Structures are given as C-alpha cells and as structure tokens.
Amino acid sequence: MKKILTLVFVSVLGGIITLGTYKLFLEKEDNTVILQNKENPTFLPTSNVTTLLNAAENTDFTAAAENTVHAVVHVKNVTLSSGQMTLQDLFSGRSSQRAQMGTGSGVIINADGYIITNNHVIKNAHELSVTLNNNKTYTAEIIGTDPKTDIALLKIESDEALPYVTFGDSDTVQIGEWVLAVGNPFNLTSTVTAGIISAKSRDLTGRSSQSFIQTDAAVNPGNSGGALVNTNGELIGINTAITSQTGSYIGYSFAVPSNIARKVIEDIMEYGNVQNGVLGIRGGTLTSDVAEEIGVTYTEGVFVNEVTKNSGAEKAGIKSGDVIKKLDNIEISKFEDLSGYIKAKRPNDIVNVEIFRDNKLKSFAVKLSKTDIFSVNFMKMELQDLTESFKEKYDINYGVMVKKTENKWLYSNLGISEGYIITGINDIKVESIEDISKLKEQYGDDTLENIKKLEYINNRKEKKEVIFR
Structure with a gap:
C-alpha cells in the first residue's frame, strides 16, 4: 500500500514540475490587449454578397x-x-x-x-x-x-373589378436593380421570389432577334407568363424562360421587357395583329475587327452594313458604314439593344437615330417602315418575310415568300413563281430571310449546285418536297 501511495505522489510531483517548467521557460508571452474604442470601427466587406444582403435588408418588398x-x-x-x-x-x-x-x-x-x-x-x-x-x-x-x-x-368575364398591375418602363431598369418574380410554380398559388437585374438585351437564339431582361430571381416551371416587377410593384417584364439542364431553376431566368409586351397587346387590341416597324438597316454589333477596319477606337454600337432600299433609314440619310450609338437618347451598345427598342415601336413612328460618321456625331429622324420592305435575293428570286396577318390567315407558321423570280429552271421544272413559299432547304427550316442570308454566306455563288432538297408551299397552299439527284 505504501508503495502505491509513493508512486502516486511521485507522479503528481513530476507533473507539477513539468507544467511549471513549460510556463516559465517555453510558453510565449501573450501581448494581446483589448481596447475600448468610442468611435465606430470601419468594416470592409469581404465580398459583394455582404453588400447585397445589406441592401436587401434595407429594401422593403412588402408593398x-x-x-x-x-x-x-x-x-x-x-x-x-x-x-x-x-x-x-x-x-x-x-x-x-x-x-x-x-x-x-x-x-x-x-x-x-x-x-x-x-x-x-x-x-x-x-x-x-x-x-x-x-x-x-x-x-x-x-x-x-x-x-x-x-x-x-x-x-375573362367577372362581375367585379379585378386587381391589376400597372406597366413600368422597362427601358429605364438598371443592372443591379432589385426585382420580384411572381408566378405559380409547381401549381401553387402566387409565389414571390426576389433577385436583381443581371443583364439586359439578352438573346437566346444567336440571331440577335431577342431582347430579354435577365434576372437571378428564382423562376421554375409554372412561372411562365408571370410578372417581373420592380420595388414599386410596376410590371417591367413577363417571365418567359430559364436556362437549365434539369428543367428547374439554376441561376438565370429571362423576361420579355414590359415595353415590348405592352406594345404587342395594344396592337392586338387595336388592330387584331402586331404592327412591326423596322428601321431599314442590316448590320450587327460593332466588334474590334470592324472598329479597326473603319478606323475608330470604340467598340460599342451597331455597325450598319447595308441600308434597305426605300426604307425610312435610307430616306433619312443613314448610310452603310455608320455606327448607331443612340435611339431616342437610349444608349445602343449592341444589336440586341436596337432590336429590343424597335420592337416597342410601330410603322410610321419617328425615332431619333444618333450615329457616328467620320468621327462626328450626327442625328437623323427616321420614320419606321413596314416589315414587307425586307427582302433578299436568292437563286435569282427576291424573297421576303411573311407578315403575321398572312400567317394567321393561311395557318402558316414559317417560311419566306417569293416576291419576284427570274429563275426559269425552278419555274419550268417546279412551277415556283410569285406567291410560292420556301419553307426548307437541305432539311434546314427556313423561318425568315435571315436563314436565307446565312445560306447565301455558306454556299456563295454555287448555291443552286449545293441544294439537294427543297420544301415549299405552292399558290394552292399545298406543301411540296423535292429531292434533287
């Protein structure tokens, strides 16, 4: 028993000696001092998330x-x-x-x-x-x-006045502005999600034909047709699409700007169809290569490649080589900006166009033309887009119409003449003359030799298909 007590005593004594030695000789001195500062300290945010969360806390979405x-x-x-x-x-x-x-x-x-x-x-x-x-x-x-x-x-017909949303001005929304997406995802009643404007004038087709508002507000299946509103509760967009590999929201959604949507429904109510005005130019977003070629240092705007004959742009004095910078004081950085703004206008509307020419700013008042002025020459035929009223009348969803033809071979062998509608070439769906222009660029002067299949609708509105061997 004495041996056990002696052993315990020696162990405790050894521990005390070891701890004292460490505290005296090995442990570093702690020089930390806690100060009391009467002034408010300055905090630097470690990321943009902190700033956005603080902004969200200060924004009232309830109204x-x-x-x-x-x-x-x-x-x-x-x-x-x-x-x-x-x-x-x-x-x-x-x-x-x-x-x-x-x-x-x-x-x-x-x-x-x-x-x-x-x-x-x-x-x-x-x-x-x-x-x-x-x-x-x-x-x-x-x-x-x-x-x-x-x-x-x-x-819908209701015996009582219904609650409604007023339109806002989608041209004035800014990137970073808070928005709410309201819809019925997953068959629920109205659901609200919040986010910011991520980008404007987004095109999902690759043809610069669309001009969506992009937002990171969560949008899921069932939200299509719902409202995108600003913090005042004004309608600035109609939620339309998401980008997703799963079919559910993963970070981006897209809305038709309210100015475009409003113009479309006003046309439907007043005219029964959509009245599309056109500026009368062909071109694209100004690139570095084009900027270098024409000798300018900026790379924002729309470069005019071609001016349509008899269009409002031609009559106003706009020329090939001009760079469009503004429409009615709205900045134009890319072609989607231009197409989105023009979609909210009608034929005969006057648009003030500001352009750069010879390093000088010039302004032109352009009266917008009707869409039927657009045509393209292809295989000795002049083709033009179908009007919406024509599509509706004959239940034809796409194609381009033969306006004039000098192609005697197609006429004598297939009967293709004025009024025929080209709907497909080489299994490529032809929706507009933009598709024809791409085929011209692809095949060049050997277009006829490269065509293996032609789909068209004759004057009796019968669909035909011909395979060339």
Missing part, C-alpha cells in the same frame, strides 16, 4: 408583393393530342384523342379582366381556364397571340 400577388393568376391549358390508335378505331375510321394539361401563369393588366401571358402557355388550347389568387376560377378567351415575342392576351 410590391402585395400589389402583385392578387393580380397574378394560374392558367390551365387543356389540349387534345392523338392517342395510340386501337383496332376498333381503325375499323370505325376514327382517331382517338386524349386530353393533356399544361399550366402557367398570367398577369391581370386592367380591372376589366384582360390578362397577359406567354404564347407557349396557351398554345393549341382546347379549354382554357384562369384561377385567381382567391381561388375563383374563370373560363378564359384568347384575344390574340404573337409567337415571335411569345406574348398572348386573354380575357
């Missing part, structure tokens, strides 16, 4: 949300599609059809029940209904659509 949620509706679209044919269907000579349901969102824009949504939300509708945020459901009527901008106008 904007309250103004919007009751004006955003749930849209249900029932379409009919051909089902698998049974043996009974075959003998009876009938085709079976089954109903499919699609959903989206819409925005009430006046107390009378007019609703704006996306064209793809109500496309091929057999039955169309709208449910308000108070769960009341109405049958909806399609007033008109514009597939190019993906905008549609609906109407």
Whole structure:
C-alpha cells in the first residue's frame, strides 16, 4: 500500500514540475490587449454578397408583393393530342384523342379582366381556364397571340373589378436593380421570389432577334407568363424562360421587357395583329475587327452594313458604314439593344437615330417602315418575310415568300413563281430571310449546285418536297 501511495505522489510531483517548467521557460508571452474604442470601427466587406444582403435588408418588398400577388393568376391549358390508335378505331375510321394539361401563369393588366401571358402557355388550347389568387376560377378567351415575342392576351368575364398591375418602363431598369418574380410554380398559388437585374438585351437564339431582361430571381416551371416587377410593384417584364439542364431553376431566368409586351397587346387590341416597324438597316454589333477596319477606337454600337432600299433609314440619310450609338437618347451598345427598342415601336413612328460618321456625331429622324420592305435575293428570286396577318390567315407558321423570280429552271421544272413559299432547304427550316442570308454566306455563288432538297408551299397552299439527284 505504501508503495502505491509513493508512486502516486511521485507522479503528481513530476507533473507539477513539468507544467511549471513549460510556463516559465517555453510558453510565449501573450501581448494581446483589448481596447475600448468610442468611435465606430470601419468594416470592409469581404465580398459583394455582404453588400447585397445589406441592401436587401434595407429594401422593403412588402408593398410590391402585395400589389402583385392578387393580380397574378394560374392558367390551365387543356389540349387534345392523338392517342395510340386501337383496332376498333381503325375499323370505325376514327382517331382517338386524349386530353393533356399544361399550366402557367398570367398577369391581370386592367380591372376589366384582360390578362397577359406567354404564347407557349396557351398554345393549341382546347379549354382554357384562369384561377385567381382567391381561388375563383374563370373560363378564359384568347384575344390574340404573337409567337415571335411569345406574348398572348386573354380575357375573362367577372362581375367585379379585378386587381391589376400597372406597366413600368422597362427601358429605364438598371443592372443591379432589385426585382420580384411572381408566378405559380409547381401549381401553387402566387409565389414571390426576389433577385436583381443581371443583364439586359439578352438573346437566346444567336440571331440577335431577342431582347430579354435577365434576372437571378428564382423562376421554375409554372412561372411562365408571370410578372417581373420592380420595388414599386410596376410590371417591367413577363417571365418567359430559364436556362437549365434539369428543367428547374439554376441561376438565370429571362423576361420579355414590359415595353415590348405592352406594345404587342395594344396592337392586338387595336388592330387584331402586331404592327412591326423596322428601321431599314442590316448590320450587327460593332466588334474590334470592324472598329479597326473603319478606323475608330470604340467598340460599342451597331455597325450598319447595308441600308434597305426605300426604307425610312435610307430616306433619312443613314448610310452603310455608320455606327448607331443612340435611339431616342437610349444608349445602343449592341444589336440586341436596337432590336429590343424597335420592337416597342410601330410603322410610321419617328425615332431619333444618333450615329457616328467620320468621327462626328450626327442625328437623323427616321420614320419606321413596314416589315414587307425586307427582302433578299436568292437563286435569282427576291424573297421576303411573311407578315403575321398572312400567317394567321393561311395557318402558316414559317417560311419566306417569293416576291419576284427570274429563275426559269425552278419555274419550268417546279412551277415556283410569285406567291410560292420556301419553307426548307437541305432539311434546314427556313423561318425568315435571315436563314436565307446565312445560306447565301455558306454556299456563295454555287448555291443552286449545293441544294439537294427543297420544301415549299405552292399558290394552292399545298406543301411540296423535292429531292434533287
């Protein structure tokens, strides 16, 4: 027992000696002093996230949300599609059809029940209904659509005045500005998400034909046709698309600017179709190569390659080689800026165009022309885009019309003459004369020799297809 106590005592004593030696000789002196400063210290943010979160805390979204949620509706679209044919269907000579349901969102824009949504939300509708945020459901009527901008106008009949959202000016929104996306994702009632304007004048086609507002507000399936509003609750866009490999939101969404959407529905209500004005130029975003070629140091603007004959641009004095910098004092940095602004205008509208020519600023008042002035020469034929009224009248969705032809071979062998519509070349869908211009660039002077297949619609509106061997 004495041996055990002795052993414990020696161990404790050894520990005390070891700890004292470490504290006396080895441990570094702690010189930290805590100061009390009466002045507020300066903090530097470690990332932009801190700044944005602080800004969000100082922004009140409640009024904007309250103004919007009751004006955003749930849209249900029932379409009919051909089902698998049974043996009974075959003998009876009938085709079976089954109903499919699609959903989206819409925005009430006046107390009378007019609703704006996306064209793809109500496309091929057999039955169309709208449910308000108070769960009341109405049958909806399609007033008109514009597939190019993906905008549609609906109407519901209600005995009471409906809540609605007022339009804002999408040209004045700024990158970094806070916005709310309001819609019905996943068949829920009106849902609000917040984000900022990430970019403006975005094109998703690669043809500079679109001008979306890009935002990082979360948008998911079912949000299509919903509202993008500013912090005042004003409508600045119609949510239309997301970029995703999964089908769900991963960081970016896109909205049709409100100025374009507003102009489209006003045209539908007043004229029954969309009145598209054109400036009358062909060109593209000014690049470094073009800037060097024409001897300028800036690389922002739209370079004019060609001025359309008899267009408003030609009559006003705009020439090939000019660089467009502003439209009505709106900065034009790229072609999408120009196309987006012009889409909000009509034929005969006057637009003040500011250009650089010979290193000098010049201004021209241009009266916008109708779209039927646009044409392109191809295989000894003059082709032009189809008007929206023509497409609607003959139920033709795409193609270019033969305006004039001097191609005797195509006429004598295929009968292709004025009024024929070219819809495809070499299995490439021809939607507009832009597609024809690309084929011209691809094939050059040997166009006819390189064509292996031609699809067209004759004057009796019959679809034809010819394979050249």
